[in-house]
Amino acid sequence: MDLTVEGLSHRYGDTEVLRDVSLDIPAGRIVCIVGPSGCGKSTLLRMIGGLERPTVGAVMQRGAPPRGSLNPLTFVFQDFALLPWRTVDGNVSLVLEDHALSRAERRTIIDDVLARTRLTDFAGALPRQLSGGMKQRVAIARALAVNPAVMLMDEPLSALDAQTRELLMDDLVALWLRERFTAVYVTHNLAEAVRLGHRVVVLSRRPGRIREVVEIDAPLDARGAMEDVQSHLWGLMRDEARAADAELLDG
Numbered sequence: 001m002d003l004t005v006e007g008l009s010h011r012y013g014d015t016e017v018l019r020d021v022s023l024d025i026p027a028g029r030i031v032c033i034v035g036p037s038g039c040g041k042s043t044l045l046r047m048i049g050g051l052e053r054p055t056v057g058a059v060m061q062r063g064a065p066p067r068g069s070l071n072p073l074t075f076v077f078q079d080f081a082l083l084p085w086r087t088v089d090g091n092v093s094l095v096l097e098d099h100a101l102s103r104a105e106r107r108t109i110i111d112d113v114l115a116r117t118r119l120t121d122f123a124g125a126l127p128r129q130l131s132g133g134m135k136q137r138v139a140i141a142r143a144l145a146v147n148p149a150v151m152l153m154d155e156p157l158s159a160l161d162a163q164t165r166e167l168l169m170d171d172l173v174a175l176w177l178r179e180r181f182t183a184v185y186v187t188h189n190l191a192e193a194v195r196l197g198h199r200v201v202v203l204s205r206r207p208g209r210i211r212e213v214v215e216i217d218a219p220l221d222a223r224g225a226m227e228d229v230q231s232h233l234w235g236l237m238r239d240e241a242r243a244a245d246a247e248l249l250d251g
């Protein structure tokens with residue numbers, strides 16, 4: 001299933017947040033959204049996921065979700081959002097409980113996603129026993145369990161330290177190479193965008209407009225030093241980020 005954002009603009013009261021944003025999210029690709037603080041990245045993601053309606057414009061779906069998809073548009077948040085009293089297994093099974101699946105079907109799905117995220121040995125652990133990186137892997141496993149058409153990831157690694165971020169990026173690359181999931185990935189971190197994005201959408205400061213869409217052709221498993229792309233992205237963002245920073249301080 002592909003998604004197309006068509007002429008999306010949004011305002012909250014007097015605050016214009018997004019202006020005339022159009023972009024394609026092709027199936028099997030990771031589309032990163034970067035831009036200065038407060039430019040509307042999370043708002044755009046919520047609209048893509050149908051949590052809010054834009055003032056103007058629309059998000060169109062083309063094609064059907066994958067067979068067996070239980071929740072075509074599935075979010076992964078920065079704060080993991082795990083239930084503390086449920087084990088890893090229990091947190092993943094939670095998203096399957098409202099669906100008409102047999103116990104055996106549920107077990108197969110849970111075992112598969114725990115294996116894919118290398119969590120099988122931790123199935124019985126509680127969130128408080130896990131590191132931040134492990135918790136985010138549980139959140140990713142839970143998202144994969146519903147076989148989404150598109151994963152909507154809002155700064156999924158930003159609560160983690162630098163080394164754990166590296167590990168999780170490796171995990172996401174390995175997951176994508178195994179099964180080419182589709183994702184919209186909001187991040188502040190240009191290294192993440194350059195490592196994971198097939199396409200990087202650079203938004204201006206608020207109201208967020210598209211400054212440039214940068215395609216990155218290098219395969220995900222062959223992304224060594226990508227300093228050129230990263231410095232191009234930073235060049236697009238630097239002045240906007242500075243202006244946005246001053247704006248927040250003034251406001």
Ligand SMILES: Nc1ncnc2c1ncn2[C@@H]1O[C@H](COP(=O)(O)OP(=O)(O)OP(=O)(O)O)[C@@H](O)[C@H]1O
Pocket residue numbers: 012015017035036037038039040041042043044188206
């Ligand atoms: N529900 C809301 N009501 C009113 N204003 C909102 C609401 N949600 C977001 N905003 C405002 O819209 C603007 C964009 O917010 P948003 O969180 O989408 O930006 P962002 O680019 O994701 O920010 P950051 O990089 O800091 O996470 C901000 O000025 C924010 O205060």
